[in-house]
Amino acid sequence: MSIQTPIRGLRSFCVAAKCLSFKHAASQLYLTPSAVSHQIKQLEEQLGTELFIRGTRSITLSAMGKQFYQSVSPIIHELESTIIEFTQRTSNKTIVIALPEFFASELFIPKLKQWSEQYPEINLQLEMMSVGEEASPLADLSIVLSSGQPNASIVNELFPMRYIPACNPQVFEQFNQSPQSLNQLPLILHRSRPWAWHQWAELANIDNFDPQQIIQLDSMYGIARAAQQGMGVALIPLPISQAWFDEKSLVPLFDCALDTKDRYFLIQHENLNNRPELTLFSQWVNQTFRTN
Known part of the structure; x- marks a missing residue:
């Protein structure tokens, strides 16, 4: 078949094949029955075969x-779905942003009302990531946690992370404020930083640091939640967990x-610079979350 075959002819064929009526197909396509018949006739001429057996009052x-219908129908359906998706995305100005779960729950979502009220015509689609997980290739923007400058076209640093020992108020009351007492308590940290407690102890000049139990979790939220539930003392990331301290769910020990x-870091991909809504959103993220 020639590559010049118009898409509308293939679509008219698929609709007519489904309802077995040029009249009903024309109604669905907002065309006249003669226009549908003409498009399908052109398609048959290009294929060199009849696609329909035409009766006096019916077609089969x-x-x-x-x-041909079995081969073409899935392709036309996929094409239509893609066109609808892109049309909706263009008209609605949807931004897809990938970001870590803890960042989203503790910082991004609590501030999201500001954006929604300022730009109600721009939709957001949030894709949550675990620590170390790569952002979806479909994301327009990404927020990532990294120990080095990410390899990307446009990168803006938002803020650094620091970690502070903390526990819930009940454990705090039982704690005698002696650094050596940490050896008798379960110590909680993220599994991506297995030596963080030892690094903290060295920085705090704690002698004979030998914890009885260390619990590693793969979720920042899980770490904060475990400490809040009294499981032990956790190295809590700041400033991202500041709300837990403000609400007195956690208390710093030292x-x-x-x-x-x-x-x-906020990452913008190079092939999306011509979308003004991305510029607006990037500016908002930087103004809202960036610290100097």
């Missing part, structure tokens, strides 16, 4: 018509914080 698919190279 020929053997070749059935085979002033000494472990500063790291970990930083949150």
Whole structure:
């Protein structure tokens, strides 16, 4: 078949093949029955075969018509779905942003009302990521936690991370404020930073640091939640967990914080610079979450 075959002819054929009526197909396509018949006739001429057996008051698919419909129908359906998706995305100005779950729950979503009220015509689609997980290739923007500068076209640093020992108020009341007492309590940290407690102890000049139990979790939210439930003392990331301290769900044990190279970055992909809504959203993210 020639590559010049118009898409509308294939679509008219699929609709007519489904309802077995040029009249009903024309109604669905907002065309006249003669226009549908003409488009299908052109398609048959290009294929060199009849797709329909035409009766006085009815039509049926020929053997070749059935085979052609089975091959073409899924392609036309997928094409229509893609066109609808892109049309909706263009008209609605939807932005897809990938971001870590803890960042989303503790910082992004609580501030999202500001954006929604300022730009109600721009939709957002959030895709949550676990620590270390790569962002979806379909994302327009990404927020990532990294110890180094991400390899991307446009990168803006938002803020660095530091970690502070904390527990719930009940454990705090039982704690005698001696650094050595940490050896008798379960110590909680993220499994991606298995030596973080030892690094903190060295920074705090704690001698004979030998914890009885260390619990590693793969979720920042899980770490904060475990400490809040009284499981032990956790290295809590700041400033991202500040709300837990403001609400008195967690209490800091020491002033000494472990500063790291970990930083949150906003990444914009190079092939999307011509979308003004992305510029607006990037500016809002930077103004809202960036610290100097």
